Amino acid sequence: MSQFRIPGPLRSLSGGASTVDVDAPDLLSAIDQLDSKHPGFRGRLLDDSNSLRQFVNIFLNDEDVRLGEGLNSKLGAEDEIAIVPAVAGGR
Amino acid sequence: MPRPLGLRCRECGAEYELRATHVCEICFGPLDVAYDYDAIRRVITRARVEAGPPSMWRWRDLLPIEEDAQVVTLGEGMTPLIKAERLGAELGLSNLWIKNDTMNPTNSFKDRVVSVAVSWARAHGYETMACASTGNLANSVAAYAAHAGLDSYVFMPDDIETSKVVATSVFEPHVVAVHGNYDEVNRLCSQLADDLPWAFCNINVRPFYAEGSKTLTFETAEQLGWRLPDEIVIPVGSGCQFVRHRRAAGELLDLGLVEGRLPRFTGAQALGCAPVYQAWRRGDDRVPPVRPDTIARSIAIGNPSDGIYVMRIAQETGGVLEAVTEEEIVDAIRLLARTEGIFAETAAGVTIGVLVKLARAGRWRGDETIVAYVTGHGLKTAEVVGRPVRARAEIDPTLRSFREGVLSQP
Numbered sequence: 001m002s003q004f005r006i007p008g009p010l011r012s013l014s015g016g017a018s019t020v021d022v023d024a025p026d027l028l029s030a031i032d033q034l035d036s037k038h039p040g041f042r043g044r045l046l047d048d049s050n051s052l053r054q055f056v057n058i059f060l061n062d063e064d065v066r067l068g069e070g071l072n073s074k075l076g077a078e079d080e081i082a083i084v085p086a087v088a089g090g091r
Numbered sequence: 092m093p094r095p096l097g098l099r100c101r102e103c104g105a106e107y108e109l110r111a112t113h114v115c116e117i118c119f120g121p122l123d124v125a126y127d128y129d130a131i132r133r134v135i136t137r138a139r140v141e142a143g144p145p146s147m148w149r150w151r152d153l154l155p156i157e158e159d160a161q162v163v164t165l166g167e168g169m170t171p172l173i174k175a176e177r178l179g180a181e182l183g184l185s186n187l188w189i190k191n192d193t194m195n196p197t198n199s200f201k202d203r204v205v206s207v208a209v210s211w212a213r214a215h216g217y218e219t220m221a222c223a224s225t226g227n228l229a230n231s232v233a234a235y236a237a238h239a240g241l242d243s244y245v246f247m248p249d250d251i252e253t254s255k256v257v258a259t260s261v262f263e264p265h266v267v268a269v270h271g272n273y274d275e276v277n278r279l280c281s282q283l284a285d286d287l288p289w290a291f292c293n294i295n296v297r298p299f300y301a302e303g304s305k306t307l308t309f310e311t312a313e314q315l316g317w318r319l320p321d322e323i324v325i326p327v328g329s330g331c332q333f334v335r336h337r338r339a340a341g342e343l344l345d346l347g348l349v350e351g352r353l354p355r356f357t358g359a360q361a362l363g364c365a366p367v368y369q370a371w372r373r374g375d376d377r378v379p380p381v382r383p384d385t386i387a388r389s390i391a392i393g394n395p396s397d398g399i400y401v402m403r404i405a406q407e408t409g410g411v412l413e414a415v416t417e418e419e420i421v422d423a424i425r426l427l428a429r430t431e432g433i434f435a436e437t438a439a440g441v442t443i444g445v446l447v448k449l450a451r452a453g454r455w456r457g458d459e460t461i462v463a464y465v466t467g468h469g470l471k472t473a474e475v476v477g478r479p480v481r482a483r484a485e486i487d488p489t490l491r492s493f494r495e496g497v498l499s500q501p
Contacts (some may be wrong), residue, residue: 007285008284009119011285018286044118044119053118053119054119055102055118055120056119057278064380086119
């Protein structure tokens with residue numbers, strides 16, 4: 001079982017929940033499962049060509065998936081998947 | 092005084108009321124403050140600005156703080172714009188200027204954004220300020236929170252320069268040293284901001300905070316005699332301030348406060364953390380993250396939030412992105428000190444290093460008005476300059492020793 005951490009701006013989709021559990025072999029299918037539990041997530045996270053949207057960062061156990069396997073990242077038990085808006089920062 | 096209207100998504104145009112949020116709930120795009128420019132146009136004039144306080148708050152009409160709010164100020168802004176005759180002569184530039192933002196209350200341009208963020212947060216009932224920082228922001232947040240009587244939590248990588256930690260801790264904030272780099276600290280704070288009733292300067296109150304940057308360009312235009320320069324060289328970390336300088340120049344032109352055209356906006360990065368420069372060179376329209384490794388810690392942001400906008404603005408205005416090596420950064424710090432008497436930190440070493448590199452590559456004819464933004468004081472990163480170029484003389488307190496030990500030396 002892996003767990004999504006839902007950021008504030010998307011909690012309207014998850015009924016206010018800050019975490020959602022999923023059971024999937026890789027990140028893309030985990031997003032599909034999240035979307036089937038709470039419709040709307042897929043469209044917010046992925047664009048039409050199934051890539052991560054520009055302003056969405058996903059961290060798998062604290063590693064930016066763009067620096068690794070991206071949406072093909074394999075998931076293990078107890079993995080934490082954090083969705084974090086890209087817009088932040090400024091030293 | 093005109094009031095800010097609300098927040099608007101820079102990508103999809105969705106509108107939100109004025110509150111502590113920074114991300115569009117529809118497309119995750121960045122939110123910007125929207126103003127009623129018609130109302131501003133009716134009141135703002137050069138004379139009104141000139142009659143304002145001798146700080147960045149003379150530009151309050153274009154800052155997102157309501158009329159009934161009391162600003163939290165330590166006198167930030169109206170820093171010197173210095174004609175760089177000697178540095179210009181070395182580079183073949185007869186009209187080079189340094190905007191010396193090391194002269195702010197906590198010695199970096201961060202005081203501009205923090206003054207706005209803390210003013211907004213206090214006026215809206217927040218009791219605790221917070222930030223993710225590579226040092227300068229923490230320094231400023233701690234000082235302004237102290238002045239405003241607010242609590243503060245500052246999150247920094249655990250290996251930040253000692254002088255920045257000392258200059259921050261003296262204001263007695265809660266200093267949280269995080270085992271990680273800035274991008275990791277920033278992500279942690281982004282998650283914390285969802286659940287804590289704190290005003291994180293560069294996260295949930297970022298739309299207000301970021302607007303403070305504009306005053307650097309407003310002042311530059313006023314100090315040049317109400318005109319915009321031909322080109323501005325700006326250090327790029329997150330890209331946040333770069334975007335605001337473009338907005339500021341646009342506002343000055345649209346409101347009729349200056350005539351002419353937009354300056355070229357040129358961005359400077361350290362090669363050890365140059366995601367925007369690298370994307371620019373490759374011609375990418377996205378900015379993939381990198382792992383930072385540079386002495387220019389204050390702009391060592393591997394995943395720059397405004398990176399794509401920096402590239403668009405450079406493209407739009409005829410500017411470029413350029414980057415320099417660690418050695419070039421230190422050389423530039425020394426060059427600026429030797430020629431102009433200004434001691435700047437590593438981020439400014441990046442700016443001046445890029446200025447030098449572009450000048451020597453023949454980018455300019457030589458008579459253009461060029462302004463370099465020097466954004467932080469050298470004492471913040473003093474350790475990088477290493478041993479002095481000129482060894483000190485050691486003498487006895489006698490005239491003979493002075494003659495032999497000082498005057499007879501090269």
